[in-house]
Amino acid sequence: MATWTTIEPPPPSRVVELDTIAAQAAAIDELIAIARHHIRVFDQDLSQTGWNTAARADRLAAFLREFRGRSLDIIVHDTRYLEAACPRMMSLLRNYGHAMTIYRTGAEARIATDPLMIVDGMHYLHRFHFEQPRAALGVSQPQQTQPLASRFEEIWVTGEPGVTGTVLGL
Structure with missing residues (x-):
């Protein structure tokens, strides 16, 4: 039984302008499919782009369980x-609390209005303002x-515990 994994070449380089929420939801699914190590997401509340759909949850679960060391930071x-x-x-x-974190932005980052998704430091989805549907998808870019990943880091370091996977009670 072989234990090797094949290394797939990166997808072709491209930048696409998106102008609908549906196009952004499809772009998120595309980025999840090409993710190999890390998915990092900043959003107002994840309510607009299909984060609670069964298909999205299945894709994220497959990503998180495929290899040890993968992470999803929201x-x-x-x-x-x-x-x-x-x-x-x-x-x-x-189920994947060891590989998944959900934070709430700290006071310093609450002025941020441009949702981001950064995948493996190479691919991105950048919505220019949460009240507008315009965004850019960059694959193999x-x-x-890099500047968007730095912006995510600036937001992330302000984070405070948001949601946990455990239910506390008496």
Whole structure:
């Protein structure tokens, strides 16, 4: 039984302008499919782009379980939507808490209004403002991804515990 894994070449380099929420949801699914190590997400609350769909949860679970060391880091301004209306995301957090973190932004980052998704430091989805549907998808764009990854880091370091996968009670 072979234990080797094949290393797939990176997808062709491209940048695409997106102008609908549906196109962004499809771009998120595309980025999850090409992710190999890390997925990092910043959003207002994950309510607009299909984060609680069964298909998305299945893709994320497959990503997290395929290889040890993979991670999904999410930071949002408001966790209420996740807690109240995202049972699939909460189930992922319970099952993959060792590889998944959900934070709430700290006060310093609450002014951020441009949702981001950074994958493996090479691919990105950048929505220019949460109130507008315009975004850019970059695939195999490490140089364009770097400033966005730095922006994500700036937001991430302000993070405070948001949602946990455990239920506490008496």
